[in-house]
Amino acid sequence: MTGLPVADRATTRRSSRDLLRGERTAVLTVLLLQAAAAAAALAAPRLLGAIVDDVISGAAMARIDRLALAIAVCTLVQGVLLRYGYLVGYRLGERAVARLRERFVRRALDLPTAVVERAGTGDLANRSSVDVSQVGTTVRDVVPILLIAASQVVLLIGAVFLIHPVLGLVALAGLPSILGVTRWYLRRASPAYLAEGAAAADLTEALTTTAEGARTVEAFRLSGERVTSGTVRVKRQWATRRATLALRSVFYPVVEASYAVPIAVVLVAGGALARRGAVSIGDVVAAALLLQQAIEPLDRVLQFIEQAQRGVASYARVLGVGFGVPEQRGVAPAPGDERIEVRGARFAYANGHDVLHGIDLDLRPGERLAIVGPSGAGKSTLARLLAGNEAPHHGAVTLGGVPVAEIDPAERRRLVALVTQEHHVFIGTLRDNLSFAAPDATDGDMLRALVSVGADWYATLPDGLDTPLGEGAAHQLGPADAQQLALARIVLADPHTLILDEATAALDPTTARRTERALAAVLGGRTVIAIAHRLNTARDADRVAVLADGRITELGTHDELVDAGGAYAALWRSWHG
Structure with missing residues (x-):
């Protein structure tokens, strides 16, 4: 199975x-607010250093009280500025994440069915949940915090230079x-997290596939094989997580040990400068406090760099969803x-x-063609080629002289509809489930479509x-009801060509027969191609194509x-006992 690409x-x-x-x-607003908050934060260490110098020189308590009050005011201003800076940043992040989710949904819906099937639902599900959520966290939380923390570190170090x-x-x-x-970490982190x-x-x-096929696994006694397969994948994931953990186990200790070095060096150098009278003790205290204050935003920068790599x-x-899939909208003529x-x-x-x-076949507009044959003969594959879900690697499948697979997907779905025995009931009302096929349909249209398929x-x-x-x-629909709902959608979509790939397989023979006759009446004048597992469907068709070993x-x-007495005649005799 081939996964979806990565940008x-x-x-x-x-x-x-x-x-x-x-x-x-x-x-710009976020940066200005956070820069102002960082500037307000610079005042506290400087004012505290001034208090130290005043205490040493024996200044009046009134001056010290004023300095203390100034520290409180600066702290309050910093809190207000931070609050509004984070508010604007979060709103910015939420808007960006909303656009990302909308873009992801559009890309996912534009993916050809064949691409999704080859990639597997697990890959797409993981990207739509885990990866989108991780990107959302990065845009909403990590990026603003990185910008804020980085600006704070720069300002704090700059304040030490000013001292x-x-x-x-x-x-x-x-x-x-x-x-x-x-630098060592960043070179290795991105491929490791991918x-x-x-x-x-x-x-x-x-x-997912094991859970969905639980009955098949049990019937064929494949539990051991599935457990082994799952164990191999768990070990593979554990190995990749150990690889990223190994990177963090080097990155974080080195960074943590580096924090104490600047403060210690500043205290030693500051003491020497103070003895020569180049700076005051209060200046040294202020510089040490500024560096101590820089640890927290610097730690956030480094911590969120790791999260940013995940993001x-x-x-x-x-971005890889839809990446590399040609978007040839409007290239093929109508x-x-x-x-x-x-x-x-x-x-x-x-x-x-x-x-x-080497399949050769002509279908006249309005014809009803039944395709029969043993399991594995290629009936469903031929249906996919006729619907344009796959393109032949040799030869051509055309609609009105245009390769079906090259027609714009939206236009192709309007012209040709493929209904399989797989069906889905979306979360929503019955009206929602029907309006997917025809957004402009009235309630009367929807009820008539339901009646038409029984x-x-x-x-x-x-x-x-x-x-x-x-x-x-x-209220839960059973398989037969859900399949009739899918057929009602087709009636509302009103395509000129309908491909039924065992679309009534979930219905009992009597209901399936009634539904097929109702559809035939509703879709009269349209081209209908039916993959027939019940030969009554073939008897009602205008023509029958027998497929065996990938050949007609x-x-x-x-x-x-x-009358010819061939394979179809044998199937018909077997069907009727």
């Missing part, structure tokens, strides 16, 4: 700038070790008519042998079209094929 660094940086484009005023240049220089004594270990994210997605995929890695994975033609189509899934071998169960719903459905709702072995009407 490169250049794309990540460019997209980061785009994400904050239009927010320059908010960014005396020598003290400012020696205050940088711990910087080489911090810069060195940070590997951790990929391992987490792989584990999610394994657990950047997650952002690259989020189909000239509704005729579907297949010429020499061959297809193979990734790294596999051909599933279809979904008479809607009349028993407590709130009619406003009845909540989906996971967690009080017979093609004709039901009566013609029965």
Whole structure:
């Protein structure tokens, strides 16, 4: 299984700038408020140093009280400025995260079905939950704090330089070790966190598929194999987490040890300068306090650099959804008519042998074609090619002379609809579930669509079209009802070509027959291609194509094929006992 791609660094940086484009005023406001708060914070150490000097010189208590009051006022001003700085920063972050989520949803919905299936639901689910959440935390919390803390560190160190240049220089004594270990860490962190994210997605995929196929696992006694598979993935994820932990176990101790060095050096150098009268004891105390005060924002900078690495890695994975998938909107011309033609189509899934071998087929507009054949013959694959979900690696599948897979996805879904035996009931009302197919449909349109597919169960719903459905709702639809709901969506979508890939498989034979006849009546005049597992469907079709080993072995009407005495005739006799 091939995971979704990951955006490169250049794309990540460019997209980061785009994400904050239009927010320059908010960014500038945050920086100004935090710079003002940092400036207010500088006053306290300076005033405290002045108090020390006044105490040594025997100044009046009234002056000391005034200085103490000034410290309190500066602290209050700093708190107010910080409060509003964080408020503006969080609002900025929330807007950016909202845009990111909207962009992610658009990208995910634009992904071709084949891409999602090859990547696996675990990868996409992990990116839509864990990675988007991590990016949200980074944009909302980490980035503002990094900007704030970095500006505070710069101002605090600058204040030490203003006290005396020598003290400012020696205050940088711990910087080489911090810069060195940070550079070492950053070179290794991004690939390590990308590997951790990929391992987490792989584990999610394994657990999801095991849970969804629990009955199959139990029936075929595959529990041991699935446990082994899960254990391998857990070990892989644990190994990637140990790798990131190993980086942190070097990074943090070196940084913590570097904090004490500047304060100690400033005290020693400050004492020497004070003996020569270059600075006062109060200046030395103020410089030491400024450096002590710088530890907290510096610690936040380094701590959130680690979180920022997680955020950047997650952002690259989020951007990777849709990355590398060609966006050829409007490149292919509109189909000239509704005729579907297949010429020499061959297809193979990734790294596999051909599933279809030189398929040739013409479908007349309004024709009903049934495709029958044994399991594994390639019926569903042919349906995917006809719907444009996959493109043949050789030959062509065209609609009105245009390759189906190259038609704009939105336009293609409007023209050709593929309904499989897999169905989904979205969280929302019955009206919500139907309006996905036709947002402008009236209540009357929706009720007529339900009636047309035999979904008479809607009349028993407590709130009619406003009845909540989906996971967690009080009313749950069974598989047969959910499949009829999917068919009602197709009636509302009103495509000119409908491909039914065993779309009534979840229905009992009587209900399936009634539903298929109702659909035939509603979709009269439209092209209908049915992958038939019940031969009654084939008997009602205009033509029947028999597929075996990826090839069309017979093609004709039901009566013609029965009279021919071939494979279809044998299937028909077997069906009727």
